[in-house]
Amino acid sequence: MNTPVSILAIESSCDDTAAAVLKEGKILANLTANQAIHKAFGGVVPELASRAHMENIWPVVDAALEQAQVSKEELSAIAFTRGPGLIGSLIVGVNFAKGLSLGLDIPMIEVNHMQAHVGAHFIDAPQPEFPFLCLTVSGGHTQLVKVNDFLDMEVIGKSNDDAAGEAFDKSAKLFGLEYPGGPLIDKYAQGGNPLAFTFGKPKVKGLDFSFSGLKTSILYTVQKAQKDQPNFVQDHLADLCASVQHSIVTILLEKLEQAAEETSISHVGIGGGVAANSGLRTRFEALGKEKAWHTYIPKFEYCTDNAGMIAIMGYHKFRAGQFAPTSIEPLARYPL
Numbered sequence: 001m002n003t004p005v006s007i008l009a010i011e012s013s014c015d016d017t018a019a020a021v022l023k024e025g026k027i028l029a030n031l032t033a034n035q036a037i038h039k040a041f042g043g044v045v046p047e048l049a050s051r052a053h054m055e056n057i058w059p060v061v062d063a064a065l066e067q068a069q070v071s072k073e074e075l076s077a078i079a080f081t082r083g084p085g086l087i088g089s090l091i092v093g094v095n096f097a098k099g100l101s102l103g104l105d106i107p108m109i110e111v112n113h114m115q116a117h118v119g120a121h122f123i124d125a126p127q128p129e130f131p132f133l134c135l136t137v138s139g140g141h142t143q144l145v146k147v148n149d150f151l152d153m154e155v156i157g158k159s160n161d162d163a164a165g166e167a168f169d170k171s172a173k174l175f176g177l178e179y180p181g182g183p184l185i186d187k188y189a190q191g192g193n194p195l196a197f198t199f200g201k202p203k204v205k206g207l208d209f210s211f212s213g214l215k216t217s218i219l220y221t222v223q224k225a226q227k228d229q230p231n232f233v234q235d236h237l238a239d240l241c242a243s244v245q246h247s248i249v250t251i252l253l254e255k256l257e258q259a260a261e262e263t264s265i266s267h268v269g270i271g272g273g274v275a276a277n278s279g280l281r282t283r284f285e286a287l288g289k290e291k292a293w294h295t296y297i298p299k300f301e302y303c304t305d306n307a308g309m310i311a312i313m314g315y316h317k318f319r320a321g322q323f324a325p326t327s328i329e330p331l332a333r334y335p336l
């Protein structure tokens, strides 16, 4: 009988230190240490993130192995995020993987973080059939990805400026909400009217996105209203959040619908941190029903940054024999 494939995966591209353990395609542990320190600064401070990764990485890895009941000696390979992300954060994960690979004499597998957000769909059943169309929406990226196979992905649309997550976070900052503001916009939006305010819509050709015009439009709406109503934001917080969320989701879904039509793909999914947004999830499912798509949304813990998605991509690369040399370096920019 073949020995089962066991993979330890590390994710450290931004401000979460995450480790996961996979055995024969199944995730047995998926743990994340969040870095609360950045809240006080209203955004991720790269230097502090790298230091926190250094502190967190061993405890998170040990806890993941313990939870999975897999010993280091049983590991077949170590998968890690090579990029894109903050270079100081990536260096911690990459060097940790190198150390473990040399110490245990097991191969390393490098994973592209944005491919892994798509790969989150391959973790649990039902899994999408190929070709599959994925809208990946995170804090740093907004991409429409045509997925031909586990390791064959093509970006067919992307944001020309801010990512969808940034549009959420920057709007939240304008409303005086804590970083990261996306989840708070989602929370306050529940009690608001999504049509209370209308903001300028981007005019971008093809399958690309733009969110910078929306950001300016929101800013002007608030500044204009505040001239006569100093407490405008506090008094209209729910309506503002609901309207911002509605606008961002509309921009995303219009392009997703266009992409599905142009590619004639009917297996369609959303992924990345913004896929945790309740407005996006509800309207995506409704659109899918209307268009007779097969729709896919990964479990919440596999939408926001996590190492489970790195582990599943590592597993497919292991099976394809795609290993990384020990000289490998992290990449702050790493196109799909």
Ligand code: KG4
Binding pocket: 014, 137, 138, 139, 140, 141, 164, 165, 166, 168, 169, 180, 181, 182, 183, 184, 185, 186, 272, 273, 274, 275, 276, 277, 278, 303, 304, 305
């Ligand atoms: O994928 P992710 O965890 O990290 C990156 O790779 O960037 O995405 C983080 C982004 C942040 O901008 C955060 O505000 C947003 O996802 N986000 C949300 C929600 N949960 C996370 N945005 C809107 N609604 C949510 N519920």
Ligand code: ZN
Binding pocket: 113, 117, 138, 139, 272, 273, 304, 305
């Ligand atoms: Zn991410």
